[in-house]
Amino acid sequence: MTGVDHSRQEVLTSKRRIFNANSITKIGTWNVRTLYQCGSMAQVLREMQAYSLEVLGVSEMRWTGQGQFSSDGITVLYSGHSDQHTIGVGIFLSKGAASALIGW
Secondary structure, eight states, rough: OOOOOOHHHHHOOOOOOOEOOOOOOOOEEEOOOOOTTTTTHHHHHHHHHHHSSSSEEEEEEOOOEEEEEETTTEEEEEESSSSOOOOEEEEOOHHHHHHHHHOO
């Protein structure tokens, strides 16, 4: 995971520390019932920014497949049914939280 010239500690200190005892990290969850409607994604992004959340777990997204993308500085990781718009979960990460993510 790390390069030959880098220790684990060097890699960890190079990233912005989001989860530490000196700062408040806001984490939320939301059962959105569906994000398979026009305007739903924009509503989630507005709410995440309004509450200053770093990490938001979302259930029942109802998106097909799996993947990731960024929108308005928020990284979205999602996974759902392969071909039906049922079930599915996702995680929305702020820029700081996305930079602290080691793997997915």
